[in-house]
Amino acid sequence: MSNDIAAGLYIHVPFCIRKCPYCDFYSVTDRSLISDWLTAFRQEVSLYEGRFSSFDSLYIGGGTPTLLNGSQVTAVMESLWSTVSLLPDSEITLETNPDDLTQENLALYRQAGVNRVSVGAQSFHDEELRYLRRRHTARQTKQALSMIRAAGFDNVSVDLMYGIPGQTEDSWIKSLECALSFDPEHLSCYQLTIGEGTVYGEMAAQGRMVPLEEEKERRFFLLTSELLTERGYLHYEVSNFARSESYFSRHNRKYWQHVPYLGLGPSAHSFLNSTRWWNTRSVTEYCQRLAQGGSPLAGEETLSEEQYFLEALYLGLRTREGIDKTLATGHDCILDQLQSAGLVRVTEERIIPTREGLLVADSLPLLFTN
Amino acid sequence: MQNIRNFSIIAHIDHGKSTLADRFIQYTGLIEERQFRDQILDTMDIERERGITIKSQTVTLPYVSRSGQEFELNLIDTPGHVDFTYEVSRALASCEGVLLVIDAAQGVEAQTVANLYMALEHDLTVIPVINKIDLPSADVDRVKEEIENELALDPEEALLCSAKEGIGIEDIFEAIINRIPPPAGTVSNPLKALIFDAHYDSFRGTIISCRIFDGSVRPGETIRLMAQASTHKVEEVGVFLIDRKPRKELSAGEVGYIIAGIKAVSDTRIGDTITIDNRPALKPLAGFKVVTPVVFSSLYPISTDDYHSMVEALEKYKLNDAALVYEKDSSAALGQGFRCGFLGLLHLEIVQERLEREYDQSFLMTVPSVQHEFVMHDGRRVTVDNPLYYPDPASIKSSLEPFIKATILIPERYMGAVMKLCMERRGVNSRFSYPTPGRIEMTFEMPLAEAIVDFYDRLKTITQGYGSFDYELIDYRESDLTKLDFLVNGEKVDALSIIVHQDRARQWAVQVCDRLKEEIPRHQFKIAIQGAIGGKIIARSTVSAFRKDVTAKCYGGDITRKRKLLEKQKKGKKRMKMVGSVLIPQSAFVAVLRSDDEQ
Numbered sequence: 026m027s028n029d030i031a032a033g034l035y036i037h038v039p040f041c042i043r044k045c046p047y048c049d050f051y052s053v054t055d056r057s058l059i060s061d062w063l064t065a066f067r068q069e070v071s072l073y074e075g076r077f078s079s080f081d082s083l084y085i086g087g088g089t090p091t092l093l094n095g096s097q098v099t100a101v102m103e104s105l106w107s108t109v110s111l112l113p114d115s116e117i118t119l120e121t122n123p124d125d126l127t128q129e130n131l132a133l134y135r136q137a138g139v140n141r142v143s144v145g146a147q148s149f150h151d152e153e154l155r156y157l158r159r160r161h162t163a164r165q166t167k168q169a170l171s172m173i174r175a176a177g178f179d180n181v182s183v184d185l186m187y188g189i190p191g192q193t194e195d196s197w198i199k200s201l202e203c204a205l206s207f208d209p210e211h212l213s214c215y216q217l218t219i220g221e222g223t224v225y226g227e228m229a230a231q232g233r234m235v236p237l238e239e240e241k242e243r244r245f246f247l248l249t250s251e252l253l254t255e256r257g258y259l260h261y262e263v264s265n266f267a268r269s270e271s272y273f274s275r276h277n278r279k280y281w282q283h284v285p286y287l288g289l290g291p292s293a294h295s296f297l298n299s300t301r302w303w304n305t306r307s308v309t310e311y312c313q314r315l316a317q318g319g320s321p322l323a324g325e326e327t328l329s330e331e332q333y334f335l336e337a338l339y340l341g342l343r344t345r346e347g348i349d350k351t352l353a354t355g356h357d358c359i360l361d362q363l364q365s366a367g368l369v370r371v372t373e374e375r376i377i378p379t380r381e382g383l384l385v386a387d388s389l390p391l392l393f394t395n
Numbered sequence: 396m397q398n399i400r401n402f403s404i405i406a407h408i409d410h411g412k413s414t415l416a417d418r419f420i421q422y423t424g425l426i427e428e429r430q431f432r433d434q435i436l437d438t439m440d441i442e443r444e445r446g447i448t449i450k451s452q453t454v455t456l457p458y459v460s461r462s463g464q465e466f467e468l469n470l471i472d473t474p475g476h477v478d479f480t481y482e483v484s485r486a487l488a489s490c491e492g493v494l495l496v497i498d499a500a501q502g503v504e505a506q507t508v509a510n511l512y513m514a515l516e517h518d519l520t521v522i523p524v525i526n527k528i529d530l531p532s533a534d535v536d537r538v539k540e541e542i543e544n545e546l547a548l549d550p551e552e553a554l555l556c557s558a559k560e561g562i563g564i565e566d567i568f569e570a571i572i573n574r575i576p577p578p579a580g581t582v583s584n585p586l587k588a589l590i591f592d593a594h595y596d597s598f599r600g601t602i603i604s605c606r607i608f609d610g611s612v613r614p615g616e617t618i619r620l621m622a623q624a625s626t627h628k629v630e631e632v633g634v635f636l637i638d639r640k641p642r643k644e645l646s647a648g649e650v651g652y653i654i655a656g657i658k659a660v661s662d663t664r665i666g667d668t669i670t671i672d673n674r675p676a677l678k679p680l681a682g683f684k685v686v687t688p689v690v691f692s693s694l695y696p697i698s699t700d701d702y703h704s705m706v707e708a709l710e711k712y713k714l715n716d717a718a719l720v721y722e723k724d725s726s727a728a729l730g731q732g733f734r735c736g737f738l739g740l741l742h743l744e745i746v747q748e749r750l751e752r753e754y755d756q757s758f759l760m761t762v763p764s765v766q767h768e769f770v771m772h773d774g775r776r777v778t779v780d781n782p783l784y785y786p787d788p789a790s791i792k793s794s795l796e797p798f799i800k801a802t803i804l805i806p807e808r809y810m811g812a813v814m815k816l817c818m819e820r821r822g823v824n825s826r827f828s829y830p831t832p833g834r835i836e837m838t839f840e841m842p843l844a845e846a847i848v849d850f851y852d853r854l855k856t857i858t859q860g861y862g863s864f865d866y867e868l869i870d871y872r873e874s875d876l877t878k879l880d881f882l883v884n885g886e887k888v889d890a891l892s893i894i895v896h897q898d899r900a901r902q903w904a905v906q907v908c909d910r911l912k913e914e915i916p917r918h919q920f921k922i923a924i925q926g927a928i929g930g931k932i933i934a935r936s937t938v939s940a941f942r943k944d945v946t947a948k949c950y951g952g953d954i955t956r957k958r959k960l961l962e963k964q965k966k967g968k969k970r971m972k973m974v975g976s977v978l979i980p981q982s983a984f985v986a987v988l989r990s991d992d993e994q
């Protein structure tokens with residue numbers, strides 16, 4: 026199908042110094058496994074030789090990719106170049122933890138081809154950072170951002186988090202302002218999500234942590250959107266903002282538009298021609314299987330038309346691009362209702378969620394199914 | 396014929412009728428001990444679970460008396476609830492005597508009296524049996540007093556037993572053969588057999604249970620059902636020894652079955668007389684009555700895809716329950732469905748449960764309705780049992796609704812509360828009597844409509860289970876009726892419309908609006924719920940919108956998970972009904988029927 030559309034490539038580096046209590050990404054703290062992982066990774070890349078025509082985005086995420094030193098990142102890149110073709114002008118993003126960054130490794134990353142840096146700042150208040158059990162301080166983040174700029178990166182994204190217990194609207198605005206003072210090209214502002222299987226999830230189940238009230242969640246969301254829009258950012262997805270269209274995350278948009286992507290590393294997901302598959306969520310198993318010449322796959326699904334449709338609705342309605350009007354054929358009554366409730370805008374061709382609409386994006390898709 | 400006895404057991408609910416029947420069967424060794432299931436006569440699951448007898452069944456018990464004589468005792472089981480009074484009456488018409496079972500702890504109850512009267516109407520020999528004497532709370536002396544005072548029977552004739560422990564069973568058998576007369580009748584006369592039950596067997600078609608009063612019948616003969624005026628060729632006759640046992644012939648005095656290639660149970664009528672086509676009886680036996688439904692409700696399949704499966708289920712169900720009537724119905728809100736008529740509330744519940752359990756149907760039921768009559772300005776009379784067909788109010792001159800005489804038996808201390816309930820339900824002409832010290836029998840007249848939704852449950856609650864309730868239809872009376880509609884976001888939910896008395900409209904409207912508010916999940920927009928008469932809104936409630944549910948992240952691994960969640964919700968949505976832009980869960984339709992105190 027989309028062999029002529031360049032695909033996205035994702036690499037999951039499944040290591041962290043310690044596990045953050047809210048995090049549901051797959052990672053382990055045993056860093057002695059890094060070299061095995063690297064070997065297995067090289068093996069995995071080779072399995073896909075010829076499967077995807079070309080890529081125009083690479084995203085190195087995790088986990089904490091900055092636990093890899095410059096030469097390890099270079100090794101990763103080299104094994105890629107030898108098997109897959111990355112188009113010139115590809116977007117190459119590296120997810121970073123502020124306290125891991127030094128002038129030296131930044132230079133090496135840059136040399137290795139990284140041209141977009143995403144910084145896991147989360148907050149610019151030390152109490153909040155401590156609550157999140159992050160390793161870094163606000164000062165370290167500021168230093169890191171200066172170093173990143175100094176190293177010549179001109180596409181920087183900052184990750185921030187709201188809805189942290191104890192956080193006020195004021196402290197949130199201050200964090201935002203602090204990030205804005207570095208003029209990031211891109212911002213991801215996530216609401217703290219209390220997920221199952223996380224430390225916070227358990228605490229919440231025991232009643233030791235209370236999720237935010239609906240009204241407060243709304244306030245944070247709206248505040249963020251309003252403030253950043255006012256500063257000239259485009260609110261292009263529920264949690265994502267960019268200074269201009271050219272700074273939309275090229276890689277992430279592939280997830281939202283059913284564009285092919287290949288995910289490498291434990292727990293990574295891939296998608297091609299309506300088929301999605303994913304790797305085992307275990308580094309050791311990942312390494313073992315590949316070492317034995319096997320595949321690290323843990324599962325696979327091929328989307329039926331109905332499933333594809335449902336995803337298209339869901340993914341589309343999370344973005345300011347919205348969905349094609351034809352996806353809502355036969356639901357005029359609902360559309361009217363949503364329009365008059367100010368949740369969507371309807372143009373000639375598309376149905377586009379408003380700011381308020383993005384807030385209820387999880388339940389909008391069902392309104393258009395039969 | 397001298398060695399035959401035909402009898403029934405009658406009792407107030409839970410006084411032990413089924414247990415006693417089981418003991419009889421066990422005593423006569425009809426089935427081996429290990430095959431014995433408790434309450435063998437109640438074959439249907441629901442009967443077993445609820446412990447009530449719905450469909451009468453019959454069994455022939457072989458008994459050798461103390462003096463060594465062999466007898467055939469035909470036990471004709473009778474259903475025990477007001478809805479099935481007519482079937483009880485037909486069963487009794489087939490007997491010469493009854494055992495009147497009275498709980499040694501509970502004593503005489505409303506239905507003990509009602510049943511006794513019915514037995515006396517049929518000129519039957521009554522043997523009082525005091526059951527459950529094993530209970531520590533058994534008070535035989537008090538019960539004997541009640542037998543004398545309330546039933547005007549000779550307490551010395553009462554037998555004592557414990558059906559549970561198997562005490563006193565043989566004495567009961569001896570009383571049956573000694574006190575109940577053998578059946579009369581003349582074998583040489585033309586056949587007269589009374590149909591007192593029929594059920595459907597998927598291999599044999601309709602199995603008629605009947606009592607032969609005169610003459611005889613054998614396979615090969617052509618019978619005529621006199622009221623039905625249909626003829627059928629007899630394939631098999633026999634008696635019930637738990638299982639059917641074919642015989643060469645059934646003759647005067649006997650109780651048994653006839654199989655005659657009759658397709659549906661509804662092709663036979665309980666109470667009808669069977670005779671031989673070419674040598675017919677001159678007159679049928681007395682007492683044939685067409686049973687008519689008094690309570691109506693519509694059934695809609697939860698998923699519209701299931702409509703056809705429901706058509707089939709109803710067809711099959713009907714083969715076994717001639718009392719259910721139904722026809723197609725359709726609602727703008729709920730789609731294609733069925734309007735059903737029931738003998739009463741219990742019948743409605745039983746049909747509902749059996750369709751769900753035995754026929755695997757899932758459906759919604761609308762608020763039960765009675766049959767109203769409207770006299771139009773042009774003099775026409777219109778009968779309406781479905782609010783969908785409520786006539787144009789401008790053309791109605793007067794409205795009538797059915798009234799019942801309700802009989803309630805309660806301990807005195809609940810009188811105040813029950814009076815209040817009776818007033819709330821528009822009860823009039825109440826009368827009291829004191830059958831025994833401490834107990835009150837209240838009778839009053841009230842609209843049937845008030846009794847069919849949540850009356851018995853309320854009564855049980857306010858009397859802590861002590862109240863018993865029985866009713867009979869008396870007449871139609873003029874009444875100030877109106878139609879009440881419900882709207883969600885301006886769209887009428889026609890399946891919720893009801894015809895109510897003016898004075899009760901507001902209360903009902905408020906209650907339904909509140910219930911809907913609880914049951915309809917929040918949507919992305921505000922939902923206005925309104926109760927309206929004509930264009931006038933008389934009650935309202937609002938379901939506020941939810942305004943945030945979006946999850947923050949959505950990357951590679953999140954998409955499948957989220958889609959699966961949506962797929963699950965989508966399935967859930969199938970069980971909801973879309974009215975305009977609002978999804979109404981089926982629970983909302985059930986909730987409007989729910990009793991206040993269940994909340």
Ligand SMILES: Nc1nc2c(ncn2[C@@H]2O[C@H](COP(=O)(O)OP(=O)(O)OP(=O)(O)O)[C@@H](O)[C@H]2O)c(=O)[nH]1
Nearest residue numbers: 409410411412413414446447448475527557558559
């Ligand atoms: N202790 C005791 N309990 C009994 C006796 N007979 C029946 N029961 C119990 O009383 C309850 C009601 O008995 P059933 O035989 O179901 O009563 P029923 O009159 O057939 O009830 P319907 O079928 O509703 O008319 C059951 O829980 C029986 O176990 C008895 O002799 N002693």
Ligand code: SF4
Nearest residue numbers: 041044045048087088
């Ligand atoms: S949030 Fe980042 S650093 Fe923390 S555990 Fe998760 S992947 Fe590791």
